Amino acid sequence: MSDAVLEVRDLSVAYATPAGVVHAVRGASLxxxxxxxxxxxGESGSGKSSLAFAVMRALDANGxxxxxxxxxxxxxxxxxGPAALQRVRGSRIAMVFQDPHTALNPTITxxxxxxxxxxAHTRVPRAQARQRALELFAQVNLADAGRxxxxxxxxxxxxxxxxxxxxxxxxxxxxxxxxxxxxxxLDVTTEARILDLIAEMKTRHRPGIxxxxxxxxxxxxxxxxxxxxxxxEIVEExxxxxxxxxxxxxxxxxxxxxxxxxDRVKHDGPLAAIEGALPSLLDPPRxxxxxxxxxxxxxVCAQSKPALAALPEGGAVRCVRWTELPAFRVATHEDAAGAxxxxxxxxxxxxxxLLAIDELRCHYPVRRTLAETLRRLPARAVRAVDGVSxxxxxxxxxxVVGESGCGKTTLxxxxxxxxxxxxxxxxxxxxxxxxxxxxxxxxxxxxxxxIFQNPEATLNPQRxxxxxxxxPLELFGLARGAERDRRVRELLAAVHLPPHYADxxxxxxxxxEKQRVAIARAFAAEPEVIVCDExxxxxxVSVQAAVLNLLVDLQRxxxxxxxxxxxxxxxxxxxxxRVAVMYMxxxxxxxxxxxxFAPPYHPYTEALLSAIPIADPxxxxxxxxxxxxxxxxxxxxxxxxxxxxxxxxLGAICETTAPPARVAPSGHRIWCHIPLDDLNRIPxxxxxMEVAPS
Amino acid sequence: MALTLSRPAVIALPRARxxxxxxxxxxxxxxxxxxxxxxxxxxxxxxxxxxHRASALQxxxxxxxxxxxxxxxxxxxxxxxxxxxxLTMAAAGxxxxxxxxxxxxxxxxxVGGRPDEALMRVMDIVMSFPSLLLALLVVSVLGASAVNAVxxxxxxxxxxxxxxxxSAALGLRTAEFVEAAxxxxxxxxxxxxxxxLPNLWPPIIVEACVRMSFAVLMSVSLSYLGLGxxxxxxxxxxxxxxxxxxxxxxxxxxxxxAGAIVTLVIGVNLLxxxxxxxxxARKSADE
Numbered sequence: 008m009s010d011a012v013l014e015v016r017d018l019s020v021a022y023a024t025p026a027g028v029v030h031a032v033r034g035a036s037l038x039x040x041x042x043x044x045x046x047x048x049g050e051s052g053s054g055k056s057s058l059a060f061a062v063m064r065a066l067d068a069n070g071x072x073x074x075x076x077x078x079x080x081x082x083x084x085x086x087x088g089p090a091a092l093q094r095v096r097g098s099r100i101a102m103v104f105q106d107p108h109t110a111l112n113p114t115i116t117x118x119x120x121x122x123x124x125x126x127a128h129t130r131v132p133r134a135q136a137r138q139r140a141l142e143l144f145a146q147v148n149l150a151d152a153g154r155x156x157x158x159x160x161x162x163x164x165x166x167x168x169x170x171x172x173x174x175x176x177x178x179x180x181x182x183x184x185x186x187x188x189x190x191x192x193l194d195v196t197t198e199a200r201i202l203d204l205i206a207e208m209k210t211r212h213r214p215g216i217x218x219x220x221x222x223x224x225x226x227x228x229x230x231x232x233x234x235x236x237x238x239x240e241i242v243e244e245x246x247x248x249x250x251x252x253x254x255x256x257x258x259x260x261x262x263x264x265x266x267x268x269x270d271r272v273k274h275d276g277p278l279a280a281i282e283g284a285l286p287s288l289l290d291p292p293r294x295x296x297x298x299x300x301x302x303x304x305x306x307v308c309a310q311s312k313p314a315l316a317a318l319p320e321g322g323a324v325r326c327v328r329w330t331e332l333p334a335f336r337v338a339t340h341e342d343a344a345g346a347x348x349x350x351x352x353x354x355x356x357x358x359x360x361l362l363a364i365d366e367l368r369c370h371y372p373v374r375r376t377l378a379e380t381l382r383r384l385p386a387r388a389v390r391a392v393d394g395v396s397x398x399x400x401x402x403x404x405x406x407v408v409g410e411s412g413c414g415k416t417t418l419x420x421x422x423x424x425x426x427x428x429x430x431x432x433x434x435x436x437x438x439x440x441x442x443x444x445x446x447x448x449x450x451x452x453x454x455x456x457x458i459f460q461n462p463e464a465t466l467n468p469q470r471x472x473x474x475x476x477x478x479p480l481e482l483f484g485l486a487r488g489a490e491r492d493r494r495v496r497e498l499l500a501a502v503h504l505p506p507h508y509a510d511x512x513x514x515x516x517x518x519x520e521k522q523r524v525a526i527a528r529a530f531a532a533e534p535e536v537i538v539c540d541e542x543x544x545x546x547x548v549s550v551q552a553a554v555l556n557l558l559v560d561l562q563r564x565x566x567x568x569x570x571x572x573x574x575x576x577x578x579x580x581x582x583x584x585r586v587a588v589m590y591m592x593x594x595x596x597x598x599x600x601x602x603x604f605a606p607p608y609h610p611y612t613e614a615l616l617s618a619i620p621i622a623d624p625x626x627x628x629x630x631x632x633x634x635x636x637x638x639x640x641x642x643x644x645x646x647x648x649x650x651x652x653x654x655x656x657l658g659a660i661c662e663t664t665a666p667p668a669r670v671a672p673s674g675h676r677i678w679c680h681i682p683l684d685d686l687n688r689i690p691x692x693x694x695x696m697e698v699a700p701s
Numbered sequence: 702m703a704l705t706l707s708r709p710a711v712i713a714l715p716r717a718r719x720x721x722x723x724x725x726x727x728x729x730x731x732x733x734x735x736x737x738x739x740x741x742x743x744x745x746x747x748x749x750x751x752x753h754r755a756s757a758l759q760x761x762x763x764x765x766x767x768x769x770x771x772x773x774x775x776x777x778x779x780x781x782x783x784x785x786x787x788l789t790m791a792a793a794g795x796x797x798x799x800x801x802x803x804x805x806x807x808x809x810x811x812v813g814g815r816p817d818e819a820l821m822r823v824m825d826i827v828m829s830f831p832s833l834l835l836a837l838l839v840v841s842v843l844g845a846s847a848v849n850a851v852x853x854x855x856x857x858x859x860x861x862x863x864x865x866x867x868s869a870a871l872g873l874r875t876a877e878f879v880e881a882a883x884x885x886x887x888x889x890x891x892x893x894x895x896x897x898l899p900n901l902w903p904p905i906i907v908e909a910c911v912r913m914s915f916a917v918l919m920s921v922s923l924s925y926l927g928l929g930x931x932x933x934x935x936x937x938x939x940x941x942x943x944x945x946x947x948x949x950x951x952x953x954x955x956x957x958x959a960g961a962i963v964t965l966v967i968g969v970n971l972l973x974x975x976x977x978x979x980x981x982a983r984k985s986a987d988e
Binding site: 449 | 798876877878880881883884885886887896899900
């Protein structure tokens with residue numbers, strides 16, 4: 008491969024830690040050709056970021072390249088001195104990181120930062136650098152480039168900041184671009200636009216791109232080749248088409264099978280989770296790295312490390328048994344008994360509501376400035392939740408979907424009693440719920456529990472798992488003494504953890520295990536409603552599937568209702584019975600999951616569905632993109648909240664009048680000025696392309 | 702052709718130390734003075750009150766390792782036994798100050814809002830007085846004695862400790878495990894003592910060590926000014942104050958107690974630094 012921009016051969020990276028030497032990358036080889044986009048995919052701990060940092064020669068102080076070669080355009084990068092490296096980095100090799108916030112200097116205007124990159128590497132005069140920076144801003148679709156040029160990073164939205172970072176990366180027309188999760192912190196609709204932009208910049212400048220991500224949907228959307236890493240080794244490599252259609256390594260197959268998909272719901276059966284955990288990289292296995300967790304392992308797998316075997320259709324796989332594995336197929340909704348599911352949905356919607364939210368409003372006052380106070384202007388308020396009415400019945404999962412700032416988390420916090428609503432009321436089992444948890448009766452508190460997003464913060468580091476699980480049992484008078492210990496063991500068993508975990512402290516647990524304990528803690532109180540606030544978004548995909556299966560299974564056994572707050576529509580499609588879509592504190596659409604994911608759509612739902620990255624190259628999404636950032640939730644105006652970004656805006660009526668609820672016969676509600684008949688005519692956003700088997 | 706870095710990787714990688722040197726040195730120095738203050742009177746060669754009139758102001762010798770003062774008292778014995786007065790005053794002042802500051806900071810941080818604002822402004826006012834001036838003020842109001850010196854040290858420390866504890870508690874108040882406790886409806890006292898406090902010990906311990914080194918300096922300063930330990934108690938501050946007239950003629954009478962003060966302060970500082978390093982290393986090892 009003489010045309011390779013980047014050629015990594017047999018690379019090993021190790022880190023010194025107090026616990027010992029972590030062998031993060033072992034014997035990894037990959038190449039990126041000019042104009043090619045190679046995805047480097049893996050979960051946390053796979054070594055994908057270490058590999059990227061090694062290429063940039065930017066490993067942490069305790070990390071070393073212990074073996075191997077990294078060639079850039081034929082030159083050995085590992086042999087370059089600091090000055091030579093400085094000339095290459097930033098101009099010929101550029102990098103885009105996950106967090107645009109830390110990539111930009113907060114004290115310099117963004118325009119100057121881009122111009123500075125140009126001046127440092129190309130010695131162009133100041134005026135010309137400015138001109139070029141403005142051109143780049145136009146290329147990355149920043150409206151009003153001249154004004155953006157003079158802005159500081161904090162004056163721009165996350166999406167705009169990432170556009171600046173991308174402009175900076177392309178400033179010197181790099182031959183190689185390394186992107187480390189460039190869209191991970193962004194909302195889906197913003198992510199979709201950034202991915203469009205990267206694809207567009209790619210065709211214009213044709214650099215080689217090494218795209219590091221954990222999101223297989225993003226890979227399917229615009230990469231050419233995929234390299235899959237697991238526990239520091241490359242386990243599979245090949246074209247995107249081949250890897251998604253016929254993955255050869257059991258790990259790749261497991262990853263693709265465990266993803267929640269839009270064509271699969273919980274009634275179709277559990278997701279195919281990958282059991283077990285990553286092996287310790289302090290002492291990596293001598294044999295196949297995936298052997299411990301592999302569903303297809305044989306005795307031979309534990310004996311020696313498989314070599315990377317070339318595949319007939321191109322690419323390679325590190326598995327001895329790949330020829331013996333059956334053809335890959337993901338179970339879909341069509342495979343399951345659809346009739347059973349539909350019946351269940353009908354039964355559930357007929358049940359009386361357990362939790363009834365009526366016109367709930369949560370407004371936070373904004374502190375007035377001195378000038379406003381002196382002029383006696385009234386205090387303004389952020390309308391985080393602004394008149395939301397929802398019902399939740401027993402054993403039902405109601406998903407609340409929306410992007411950051413839509414008020415979904417605030418809604419959840421108001422229900423569990425972490426903040427008091429400003430108006431409206433919540434009734435639970437017929438009785439009104441007081442605002443804050445401390446004012447609610449003990450039994451009401453017991454019946455409403457919560458699961459938080461961040462497994463690292465959800466457990467007190469100073470209390471054992473047993474203490475964490477035992478406390479709600481004691482507090483609510485459910486069990487004491489030996490009976491409590493027995494219940495703790497039962498709870499651990501229910502979340503598939505061994506009983507000796509009761510004596511462990513949170514730092515001895517993995518992220519997925521912590522989240523299991525958090526789930527067990529919520530169920531310890533024997534609740535009737537659990538508010539799940541993004542319970543999966545901090546977990547790796549393989550762990551996510553297992554936790555999702557657990558939540559579904561526990562719900563089936565206990566008939567607990569979930570208020571499931573999430574931004575991930577694939578997860579929502581799988582787990583929910585009913586879906587509510589929120590935008591800027593108001594509902595856009597509410598109905599059964601089946602109704603919401605099919606036309607008629609609210610225009611916002613349509614855009615969301617178009618934006619989600621789907622890990623299947625055979626699926627086509629109609630392109631609907633939202634322009635502009637989410638507007639401020641302070642004084643949003645009388646009309647439809649979505650009018651400023653709506654691609655189907657009718658006209659002045661959208662700005663002046665709140666949209667009416669259009670109610671379909673099935674009870675599906677859409678708040679829009681467009682009549683239901685017209686909404687009905689919108690074609691589906693997501694369609695599966697029938698591809699002829701090759 | 703592949704370039705192979707032939708360096709033996711595992712050996713080239715720096716290994717993180719388990720016990721920071723500062724911690725070991727700090728514990729050793731503080732341990733020595735702690736032993737002196739506990740058993741000093743029984744291990745010293747002479748009684749601290751015993752006058753050797755014939756050998757007054759004698760230079761360090763085989764008989765008197767640190768020399769003698771103007772009454773012919775053995776300086777070594779007085780320095781060793783004198784550690785009790787300084788160490789007790791400093792430790793008691795620190796403990797009292799940290800305990801009070803902990804309660805105020807914890808309450809203020811958890812309750813938040815207006816009470817927090819009000820209390821912190823009061824703390825700001827107290828903190829705006831220079832430490833020693835404030836301590837002098839307290840002692841001169843209450844009267845000169847070792848007990849009042851301890852109280853004055855505590856008064857000086859309370860606002861500083863309260864600030865540190867409050868900021869740590871504020872950070873934990875919105876932690877998800879605390880919110881989970883609020884959703885369960887735990888009482889505020891339970892949340893503060895069981896959920897928040899156990900996570901505050903590392904910063905509190907480090908802060909206490911920092912305070913302790915200031916406490917040593919303040920207690921000897923107060924004794925030096927005649928507001929702390931009272932004669933005839935052997936005390937480093939008192940020794941420096943009473944014998945300073947002989948500084949030129951017989952420097953050992955001042956240098957040895959002063960040296961003891963410096964050693965103790967350095968020891969406490971090393972202990973604080975070492976603890977901080979050790980606690981941080983332990984935390985990162987957990988992650």
